[in-house]
Amino acid sequence: MNNATSPCSDDRIKTLLQGEECDEAFRSAAKHLDSCTTCQLRIAELAADECDWMGCQAGAAVGRS
Amino acid sequence: MTSSPETRASLILRLPDAADIVAWDEVVAVYGPLVYRLARRKGLQPNDADDLVQEVLTTVSHSVEQWLRRPDRGRFRAWLLCIARNTAINFLTRPKHRALSPGGSDAANALAELAAPDGVSQEFEVEYRRESFRWASRRVRESVAPNTWEAFWQTTMEDRSIAEVARELGMSAGSIYIARSRIMTRLRDLVKQLEARDE
CATH class of the missing domain: 1.10.10 (Arc Repressor Mutant, subunit A)
Structure with missing residues (x-):
């Protein structure tokens, strides 16, 4: 998964988090993400840890009140 | 465009300059609602909570330069909470609020709660985290x-x-x-x- 040449490498997923949407590398990784469950889970892990995701939900619950 | 962490970290240092609208706008946007909600939770009416926010921010503007010179100053929000708490106690002991509750009023209850600083501090911290999220959400939402x-x-x-x-x-x-x-x-x-x- 961390082999840089693998379609599921962290480097490729980080391109999706930080890269420019018009770049070819971004579009290629985005297309792969459509159908790769491993990368779908991994992109959430690389974006933030579980506490951040849960804390975000808690903050939003109050934000709506 | 979002400014860098270094720039953001220096915002507090810019507060002694009352003409620094960017720095003050951010402080008002984040900490104003924080103090307001805490005041409302303690039972203050909306108008009174608004007044309390103004008093707290005025005190901050008058004292921030001196606070920044203190080597043991700690976190800005801890200092702000201290000001908010003292201002709220002062606020609730004014005749207008004392009159609200003959024989054990809402104001008296709020005062009793404020006298227990640990509880208030925890509430303030929770509110701070929620307000941080709201502030960040507004920023991100506007940019996507x-x-x-x-x-x-x-x-x-x-x-x-x-x-x-x-x-x-x-x-x-x-x-x-x-x-x-x-x-x-x-x-x-x-x-x-x-x-x-x-x-």
Whole structure:
């Protein structure tokens, strides 16, 4: 998964988090993400840890009140 | 465009300059609602809570230069809480509020709660984290396309399935995963920047 040449490498997923949407590398990784469950889970892990995701939900619950 | 963490960290240092509108706007945007909600939770009426916010911010503006010179000053929000607490006690002991409660009023109850600083401090910390999220959310939402924000909101906050939201928004599943993760990264970074500013 961390082999840089693998379609599921962290480097490729980080391109999706930080890269420019018009770049070819971004579009290629985005297309792969459509159908790769491993990368779908991994992109959430690389974006933030579980506490951040849960804390975000808690903050939003109050934000709506 | 979002400023760098270094710039954000220095905002507190800019507060002695009352003419620094950018620095003061951010302090008012983050800490004003924080003090307001705490005041409301303690039973103050909306108008009184507004007045309390004004008094707290006025005190901050008068004292921040001196506070910044203190080597043991600690976090900005801890100092702000101390001011808010003292101002609230002062506020509630004024004749107008004492008169609210013959024989054990709301004001008296609020005073008793404020006299227990640990509880107030915990509440303030929780409110601070919620306000940080709201502040960061407003920033991010303004800077992304409506569909991108909606993809994040529906799948993260409303806990709806990726496939369902993708169909509804006319986006691919991959685009939804990217949108929600990019927004989460930005929210997390902004909250960290806010934290760094407060150190």
